[in-house]
Amino acid sequence: MSQRKAYRSAILHSIADPRDVGIEASYAYFEDGLLVVEDGKVLDVGHADTLLGKFSDADLTTYSDTLITAGFIDTHIHYPQLDIIGAYGEQLLEWLETYTFPAERKFEDPEHATRLAQVFLEELLRNGTTTALVFGTVHKQSIDAFFSEAQKLDLRMIAGKVMMDRNAPEYLRDTPESAYADSKELIERWHGKGRLHYAVTPRFAPTSTPEQLALAGQLFQEYPGLYMHTHISENKQEIEWVRGLFPERSGYLDVYDHHGLIGERAVFAHGVHLCDDECQRLGETGSAVAFCPTSNLFLGSGLLNLDKLEECGVRVGLGTDVGAGTSFSQLQSLNEAYKVMQLQGKKLDPFRALYLATLGGARSLYLDDRIGNLQPGKDADFVVLDYNATPLISRRMAQATTLAERLFALMILGDDRAVKETYAAGVCRHRK
Incomplete structure (x- = not known):
């Protein structure tokens, strides 16, 4: 009863x-x-x-x-980076090489993945976060462990195996074919099971070949209700790298757009340096941006123009981006978001802040009929x-x-x- x-x-x-x-x-x-x-x-x-x-x-x-x-709803976070939160002194690309990739290597071990998933979920709940869009690693077992632990707690969580077949250490690379097959297996095992959802997860454009991005886009269209989760325009050096790797595309967003990785339930973390046309395109396709203020400040990436995104109709949620982000707390994220706005001569009203951390995040994830x-x-x-x-x-x-x-x-x-x-x-x- x-x-x-x-x-x-x-x-x-x-x-x-x-x-x-x-x-x-x-x-x-x-x-x-x-x-x-x-x-x-x-x-x-x-x-x-x-x-x-x-x-x-x-x-x-x-x-x-x-x-x-x-x-609270966290629209961008990396559970494998739990143990490198607060690591000193690098910007984005150096951060990946120095701290992130070595930490993610440990997820070859399913027991390590399970231990970290347990601590990670405890930390989210201790901070009042009940739903998150979560990066795993390139290893299937990272997602099996995460979803297994989230299911025990009946949490609404979204996650996906990272797809990464170039510009990363060999020990963290997959192939276009293996990434597609592994992701498909995980989707069929977990997507829609209880309150769990799957996200197709190319790390970011520089670490995937066009062949892998094409298969990621194909996968995104194959199953109803899937998510797509990646990074965009976080750092100026990164943007130049993308321009050199994809000279045939008109910009960073166009790389994803060309490969079918845009639209409803596509969430792009950061978006600090998006141009006006990219903001318009995100808005008209129903795509979302995860605003990650503690991370953007910690890595020196820049200040998000929240007003411009919202004027273009882009759905915006709040992300902690742990471990480059410095706190699991969305209250702390809003503290830093307020300062990001202040530095641009703008204000963040506390009720608008509450919206970002709750219903705005739910709308970004197309879950506002269930949570928020x-x-x-x-x-x-x-x-x-x-x-x-x-x-x-x-x-x-x-x-x-x-x-x-x-x-x-x-x-x-x-x-x-x-x-x-x-x-x-x-x-x-x-x-x-």
Whole structure:
């Protein structure tokens, strides 16, 4: 018999894109709210005094000095790079050679992959992240391990085996044919199983031959609901490299476009140096960009022009890009995103920030019918944030007079310590 549960707290969630409806109409807030959950789904949400009588049979949990919101969504992260987070002193291409490739070699060992997958998922949940779009390594076993562990926790996760047949160490290369065959095997084993989805994952254009990109594009079209996950225009040196490798193409995005790697559920990480035509093309094809501020600052890649992307209709989600990114916390990502905007003379409103970390990420992944907010019928993926997580946050909250102030303080001062509990499909998967 199902157990109906209710959670009483201040509740805030995004219900629309602030650019479309304005800030005030983009969210719903219940100062004394009730979230009702049954069979892993949201049954109802609203004011506690309205719903308590209606759901008097529910098992009630009451919180004080907390804010419930939808689980955070990470639209770009590398689970094999967990152990190299915070590694010193390189930009993108040197980072790959010095740190990334040696770390990924270890995933030849299935036991290593399983251990890392377990720690990685624990870290996501400790930071309030309930869905992520995840890079594996070139090894099939990296994805088998990841999906096996995610399935045990009934998480909505998207991942894929890296495809990489040139410009990488021999020990990490596959071939066009083996990448296609291995990916196809993984798709048939995992895609659509429980809350799992598969992403065709060429690392980035320089590490795949045109033959491999063509087969990746073919694969992307072969199965309904597949994702495509890669990198684009992160670093100026990288862009020049792509121009030299693909002189016949008009630009970086055109390499992917030509090979059928664009469109709905195609997510391009970074996009820091996209030109206007590329932004337009991403927007008109329904493609998405993952905004990865901690990584872009850490590797010195540059400042994303968020306004330009959104003006072109590009779906934008928030990514941590661990391990070049420096925190699993989407609160910390928003802290850095605010600074990226400030450096360009722009602002990031806290309600727009909440949208990026939740419903905006869900829209980028074409999952906003299932996750991204707390509307009835959605997956009960939510996070309980603690207004007294640290002495400094508690003191700042005491001075805050508006919801916007409180939300902004969480975004600037918060990290994993602010996450009191994380729920996935209605089950508590992390408790501080």
